[in-house]
Amino acid sequence: MPTRILAxxxxxxxxxxxxxxxxxxxYDLTLSDNGEEGLEFVKNYKPDIILLDFIMPKVNGFQFCKIVRNELNLDIPILLITSKAEDVGEKFIAKFANIDYIPKPFQPDEIIEKMEEMLGAKEEQAETVQEEEPETPEEPFVSETLEGEKSMSEESIETEYEPSVLTGEAPDLESKIIKSLQPHLRKLIQKMIQLETGYQEAEVKGEHPQLEDLIRVMRNGEGVLNLFNFEKTFSFNFKDGKLFFAKSSKSGVEQISEIFQHVTGVTLFKTDTFAEIYEQLKAMDISDAQIQSTFEYYTYNMINTALNLEESRYFVDENIDNRDIVDSVYINMDNLKSGFSDYLEEKAEINKIVYDDNLIPQAAGQTEGNFSELERKILSLCDGKRNAGQILKFFGNNTQMAKNSLGTLILTGFIKI
Structure with missing residues (x-):
């Protein structure tokens, strides 16, 4: 019978x-988002174990335990899950029976192991009580064995050749797929637990942020503003009213490194920080103006993507990584709103151009001058035969940057339609 869990x-x-x-x-999992509703589930659902957050609306963790133990007189194991682990957990253990705690963040294996430990202790206790009770007459030994063998045999026949629910194939194939996914799933769960813990502990936080919220938060102090939902995370490093660097959870500094390589035409070594990318660019005589321009495009694109996340939240972590701060490359909070507005307007105009298959870009004649390597590549492809979509296919993962440059060259007259 599945373990009934009330979380x-x-x-x-x-x-x-x-x-x-x-x-x-x-497992048979039932979820509740507040202690008051949770108490009703305890009465009706009769869980084998309860996973309990400490800070909750309506009825908090302490009040919940008090009602379950003292008023309902139930000895259901309760596992407290809290970021205040030792401060709170030990007090609960001293106050209530059959309770334990696990700190946030936790690994999935840790919470399962702790649950099994608590449930195992309860079973041992129940067996001890049962041994002390008067024995009842046993059924004939042979009869019991035959019945058990019959039950096991029928169960084996029913399940041995049953197709997998997940794949419709043999169960061993499903097991292989699940096993291969487990490490990735474990990392995802751990990452989300860390974000959830950071959100709960943060003093500065909120839901569904707009651009004004980002500006207000980053105008003062320093830290990392994390904007996230269940699928993606974006981090913005800010200090003294300046936004120094932005990155997504998946790309780190890889994305901006690739953009710089296409824009400047140089090859960069793989790095872990923005400061290291900047040092390589300067060693190759790339100007601060070109670095700043590319940085602004990259940052505004990152902000635009982050603000369009569904069901997003944000919080500030004060532990900033100074290796992602370059003193000469940043966006001032006083200029962020106007710069982002210009980015959106330019993007809208460019989209009108590049998504029209009937428009054939052609270089206006001038292909030499103060062009970036990316712009020179675009100019060489605008031969009056390819449409914009066909040209952009040459740029792979940097399509968005190429699209922006193509549109800029059209709007400034270097490419005609």
Missing amino acids: IDDSETMHRLFKMIFDDNE
């Missing part, structure tokens, strides 16, 4: 994580 947490992210962790036939 009470007011975070939708934690609900999703619980679903990912307890997604097989071993």
